[in-house]
C-alpha cells in the first residue's frame with residue numbers, strides 16, 4: 001500500500017484501509033474505489049493522508065502501533081474523562097478524578113501492552129483517521145510515544161504505569177482554557193499566552209488533590225514544558241531539577257505537536273519532527289532521550305513517497321533497523337519515467353540520499 005497525501009487523491013483510486021469518523025464508525029470501506037464526491041469529502045475532512053492500494057506496492061505493509069478501533073476507543077475514553085471534569089468543581093470534589101484515574105491506568109496498561117507486543121518501530125502519522133479534537137488525540141499520542149520511549153529505556157513496569165498516567169494527563173489543565181484560545185490560528189496576545197502556559201499549574205493543582213493519583217503524575221503535568229536550559233515554563237527550572245519523567249514526556253509532547261496538523265500550521269513528517277528535537281538536543285532536551293526516541297519511530301514510514309538524489313522516485317518499502325534514515329525504497333520511476341519496480345537498499349548505496357518526500361502543504 002501507499003500513503004498518499006489527501007490533496008493528491010483523485011477519483012478512481014482504491015483505499016487500502018477504511019476511514020472512520022471520530023466515533024469509530026466506518027465512513028469509507030477499504031477496497032472501495034473513490035468517486036469524485038468521496039474525494040471532495042475527504043479533502044475537506046482534515047485527514048492528511050490515506051492508504052491506497054496499487055499493484056506495484058501491494059506487498060508493502062504498514063502496521064499501526066495501536067489497532068485503529070482501540071485507538072478510537074482510547075481517544076473517546078480520554079475525551080469523556082476530560083469532559084466530565086469540565087462540568088464539576090473539582091477543587092471540592094475529586095471523587096470523579098479518582099474514578100477516572102483508575103480507568104486511565106487501565107488504558108495505559110493496554111497501550112503499553114500493545115506496544116510491547118509489536119517489536120517494530122512506530123509507523124504513525126497523525127490525522128490518518130478523522131480529525132478529532134486535538135487535545136484528546138494528542139494526549140493519546142503523547143502516551144504512545146512516551147511509553148515507547150520508556151520501553152526502549154527499559155524502565156520498570158511500575159515506573160511505566162506512573163509515567164504513562166502522567167503522559168495521558170499531562171495536558172489536563174487545558175480544560176480551563178477556552179477553546180477559542182487553544183484553537184486560535186493567529187498570534188496569541190500576552191494575556192492569552194499567559195493563560196495557555198497556566199495549564200501546567202492548573203493541571204498540577206488538580207492532580208495533586210486526588211488521593212489515588214501519585215504526586216509524581218501531578219508533577220508530570222507541572223513540569224512537562226520545563227527545559228534543561230531553564231527556557232521552559234512555568235518556573236524555568238533547569239536540568240536535574242526537572243523530573244526525568246517530565247523530561248521524557250517533554251520529548252514525546254514536542255514530537256507529537258509538530259507532527260500533527262494544527263489550525264496554524266501543517267503537520268511535519270516524522271523525520272522533520274526528529275530534526276526539531278535534535279535542534280534542541282543537549283540544550284532543551286536530553287541528548288540521550290532524543291537519540292533513544294529516534295530508535296522508536298519510523299523516520300520515513302512504510303508507504304511514504306520519496307524522491308532520491310539520483311533522480312528516482314519510489315515508496316518506502318521496509319525499514320533498516322540499523323540505519324533508520326536509510327530505508328529500503330521500492331523505486332517506481334527514474335528521471336520521471338516509469339520503470340519496472342525494484343528495491344533499492346539505501347544502507348548499501350550511501351551516495352544516494354532522500355532529498356524530498358510528499359509534503360503536506362494543504363494550501
Ligand SMILES: [Fe+2]
Nearest residue numbers: 170171224225
Ligand atoms: Fe502541555
